[in-house]
Amino acid sequence: MFCKKLISLFLAAVLTLSLCACGGEQPPASPASPSASENPAPEAPATILLTDNVGREVELPYPVERCAVALRYTNELIRACGAIDRVVAVDLNTAQDRDYWRMFDPEQVIGKSQRELDYEQIVSLAPQVVILPSNGAWQEAEEKLAPFGIKVFVISGYDTMDFENQCANIGKMFAVEEAAQKFCSYFTEKLDYINQQLEGVEPRTYYYEGNTDYPSTLPGDYFYDMFQLAHGKNIFAGDAASVSINEVDPEEILKRKPDVIFKVITPDAARTGTGLYDPPEKEQFAESLQKLVSRPAWEEIPAVQNGDVYFMTQFSHGGACKLVGTIYAAKCLYPDLLPDLDPDEVFRTWLEDFQGFRNVGGHFYAAGELAG
Numbered sequence: 001m002f003c004k005k006l007i008s009l010f011l012a013a014v015l016t017l018s019l020c021a022c023g024g025e026q027p028p029a030s031p032a033s034p035s036a037s038e039n040p041a042p043e044a045p046a047t048i049l050l051t052d053n054v055g056r057e058v059e060l061p062y063p064v065e066r067c068a069v070a071l072r073y074t075n076e077l078i079r080a081c082g083a084i085d086r087v088v089a090v091d092l093n094t095a096q097d098r099d100y101w102r103m104f105d106p107e108q109v110i111g112k113s114q115r116e117l118d119y120e121q122i123v124s125l126a127p128q129v130v131i132l133p134s135n136g137a138w139q140e141a142e143e144k145l146a147p148f149g150i151k152v153f154v155i156s157g158y159d160t161m162d163f164e165n166q167c168a169n170i171g172k173m174f175a176v177e178e179a180a181q182k183f184c185s186y187f188t189e190k191l192d193y194i195n196q197q198l199e200g201v202e203p204r205t206y207y208y209e210g211n212t213d214y215p216s217t218l219p220g221d222y223f224y225d226m227f228q229l230a231h232g233k234n235i236f237a238g239d240a241a242s243v244s245i246n247e248v249d250p251e252e253i254l255k256r257k258p259d260v261i262f263k264v265i266t267p268d269a270a271r272t273g274t275g276l277y278d279p280p281e282k283e284q285f286a287e288s289l290q291k292l293v294s295r296p297a298w299e300e301i302p303a304v305q306n307g308d309v310y311f312m313t314q315f316s317h318g319g320a321c322k323l324v325g326t327i328y329a330a331k332c333l334y335p336d337l338l339p340d341l342d343p344d345e346v347f348r349t350w351l352e353d354f355q356g357f358r359n360v361g362g363h364f365y366a367a368g369e370l371a372g
Contacts, residue, residue, distance in 0.1 A: 046061065046062060047059050047061055048061075048062040048063075048172060050153070050173060051165075051169075052155065053133070053134050053159060053162055053165075054154045058151060060151055060153060061128045061129070062175070063174055065128065066088050067128060067130065067131055068087070068088055068127040068130045069090055069130075069132075070090065070093075070094070070111060070114040070117065070131070070136060071093075071094070071114050071156075072090075072097075072157070073133075073318050073319075074133060074155050074156070075090055076319060076320075078170055080183045081170045081174065081176050082179040084103075089108060089109060089121075089125050090104045090109060091109055091111050091113050091114060092106060093113045100276070100277035100355075113136075114132050114135065114136030115135070116137075117141060122150070123145070123148055126150075128150065129152070130152050131154075132152060132155075133155065133156040134154055138152055155169060157321060158318060160321045163323060166321065167183060167184035168184070186349065191323070191326070194229070197337050198231045198330075201334070203231050204260055204334070205232070205256070205257075206234065206258050206259065206333065207236075207253055207256075207260075207261050209262070210264050214247075214250060216236055218239070219234075225322070226323075227262075227329055229323070229330075235256040235257075236248060254297050254301065257300075260309075260310070261308065262312065262332070263289075263310070264313070265280055265285055265311050265313050266280070266313065266314045276315055277357065277360065278360065279315070279316075279363045280313065285365045286370045288311065289311070292304075307367045310366050310367070311370075312328060313364075316363035320350060324346060324347055328343040328347075331343045332366070343364070347363070
């Protein structure tokens with residue numbers, strides 16, 4: 001019954017698209033010039049074979065003209081590469097930010113998130129491809145959408161270590177390779193500089209805390225990768241087998257005395273942990289700082305004693321597969337060793353040049369900017 005209903009919706013969608021394409025009077029064809037008829041341009045391939053974020057080889061239509069995407073971070077990558085006009089619908093977690101994603105209707109989304117998809121809605125939109133992250137329901141989607149000829153491709157816009165490959169895939173599938181390479185190079189050049197400047201340097205230790213009290217990051221987590229590229233040493237790196245990401249022992253933080261502390265802030269208005277383009281009020285950061293340093297015995301932690309406590313929003317650090325966060329973290333960890341690294345300028349470039357939005361302050365704060 002489900003498949004029959006979806007097939008009816010799919011056929012109706014295809015018919016509507018066909019009628020739209022055929023409607024209106026067609027202009028007369030221009031006569032071909034002798035040179036054009038003698039040397040016809042080679043036709044672009046009808047399909048392209050790409051390897052996605054989970055290692056599958058997937059044959060996609062080329063170039064992709066209509067796709068649906070669930071995950072804000074992946075939509076940002078696509079927009080940075082100049083292909084956001086190919087995205088016909090997104091998930092609610094993306095569309096909730098009406099300033100940042102005003103082109104998408106929150107009443108016509110493909111599901112609540114990458115894990116909760118509305119397959120009837122997807123079929124009615126007739127995309128050629130549905131793009132999901134590795135932590136999404138891509139296997140279920142592949143099974144349910146295959147009868148309708150809709151491909152499923154995995155791009156994980158939060159996967160820091162796969163940044164270059166994901167930019168390359170976006171460039172190829174949408175035929176925007178030059179723009180994708182320009183975007184990719186901007187960030188890889190920053191990483192090259194960080195690696196060059198910090199070669200042989202003893203890594204400083206850090207403690208990272210999420211939006212609530214005491215969830216941290218451990219090997220195998222994408223936040224961990226974000227700080228690895230910043231040359232930070234996680235105080236819980238050796239405890240991956242015995243410590244849950246949500247069960248860090250507060251006493252162990254005191255014992256391990258991190259050099260630097262990073263804390264994430266998410267505005268109360270955000271539906272989920274992806275954050276919002278408009279940052280929280282500065283008072284929310286200040287309150288978080290006060291609560292943090294008021295914890296029992298935290299005045300004994302080197303990071304607190306030296307004012308090396310930093311705050312970032314979930315919206316900001318997630319940019320460019322979390323490389324925006326990497327660059328901020330590296331500068332906070334090694335300010336004197338990275339004189340030519342300007343995280344504020346990187347964030348401005350990310351927003352204005354690659355996302356087409358006005359740069360907004362208030363996404364990053366150091367403790368010294370909040371005290372008093």
